[in-house]
Amino acid sequence: MADDIIFELLHSEIINYSIEKFKNNDNGEKETDLSVVEYIGFAAGYKIMERLTREWPRFKDELDTMKFICTDFWTCIYKKQIDNLRTNHQGVYVLQDNAFRFLTNFSNGHQYLEYAPRYVAYTCGLIRGGLANLCINSIVTAEVQSMPSCKFHIHVQRT
Amino acid sequence: MSRQTSRLDAKKVNSELLTLTYGALVSQMLKETENTEDVNKHLERIGYNMGVRLIEDFLARTTSTRCLEMRETADKIQQAFKLYLSMQPTVTSWSSAGDEFSLVWDHCPLSEWVEMPSNNGLKYCALIPGAIRGALQMVQLDVQCWFVQDQLKGDPVTELRVKYLKRLEDAVPAGED
Numbered sequence: 001m002a003d004d005i006i007f008e009l010l011h012s013e014i015i016n017y018s019i020e021k022f023k024n025n026d027n028g029e030k031e032t033d034l035s036v037v038e039y040i041g042f043a044a045g046y047k048i049m050e051r052l053t054r055e056w057p058r059f060k061d062e063l064d065t066m067k068f069i070c071t072d073f074w075t076c077i078y079k080k081q082i083d084n085l086r087t088n089h090q091g092v093y094v095l096q097d098n099a100f101r102f103l104t105n106f107s108n109g110h111q112y113l114e115y116a117p118r119y120v121a122y123t124c125g126l127i128r129g130g131l132a133n134l135c136i137n138s139i140v141t142a143e144v145q146s147m148p149s150c151k152f153h154i155h156v157q158r159t
Numbered sequence: 160m161s162r163q164t165s166r167l168d169a170k171k172v173n174s175e176l177l178t179l180t181y182g183a184l185v186s187q188m189l190k191e192t193e194n195t196e197d198v199n200k201h202l203e204r205i206g207y208n209m210g211v212r213l214i215e216d217f218l219a220r221t222t223s224t225r226c227l228e229m230r231e232t233a234d235k236i237q238q239a240f241k242l243y244l245s246m247q248p249t250v251t252s253w254s255s256a257g258d259e260f261s262l263v264w265d266h267c268p269l270s271e272w273v274e275m276p277s278n279n280g281l282k283y284c285a286l287i288p289g290a291i292r293g294a295l296q297m298v299q300l301d302v303q304c305w306f307v308q309d310q311l312k313g314d315p316v317t318e319l320r321v322k323y324l325k326r327l328e329d330a331v332p333a334g335e336d
Binding site for chain 2 (some may be wrong): 014040076
């Protein structure tokens, strides 16, 4: 589909924007601040989930919700399903994607591994936002050990 | 069983996600700076960067050949709108010299669900003129793009004016001659 490239370019430019902004108000921190990228993902995820699930049968439980994210949600946006979903049944879910869309254009070596966090931040936000809309508060982190595979860790926050 | 039948429409979801992501970006920018002129400038810049890379995809996808006059260029731009944003602007209001025209549309996926706060000078769709400028620059055309009417500001349609400035000559990199 032709409009996919627009989304990919916009995604890169959002990252670019937040990094440039970070450079401009340099306050001595070493690590790049990706919270803006994450927040944009959160806002988009929160709203898109509202629209997606409008005419969807109610989810049975938390695991059912996660399965929805791994299959239907992921297929729409990332063109493939999550390859592996694991859980400890106590609120920790690990979603593994062996060919994550935003990382497939990178070389598979370790050369660009340090830049990987930039390209997963938006998606962390997207998952967190989507879950938040379904009344699941969570913390989502990502782990990239070798390109283009990526693991998303979801820690559900219970109060 | 209903779940198997009510699969999501991927095309629609992606287009909505693009709209929502762009909206989130604009509102984030507005949160960070009070000055809407700065936001317009940033959005234009982002569009420019996207256009610079988008032109290659466009050329590869359409196998377009060189345009000999602005009217052909306008057709290509119209084609690009259809291809990338599934929208069909009309090309009108040519200047007598044939170097300036308007793109007019009444529906744009980017500005869907958008409510503008009372006139604050924000050019919500500034991404689009930026992208046109960036893409044309890569094919040696220097143009100027600006909004004449904006639906989000209460006009009946959105009108984007494109003006041809000059042909860019290939610059030889320093030290190559």
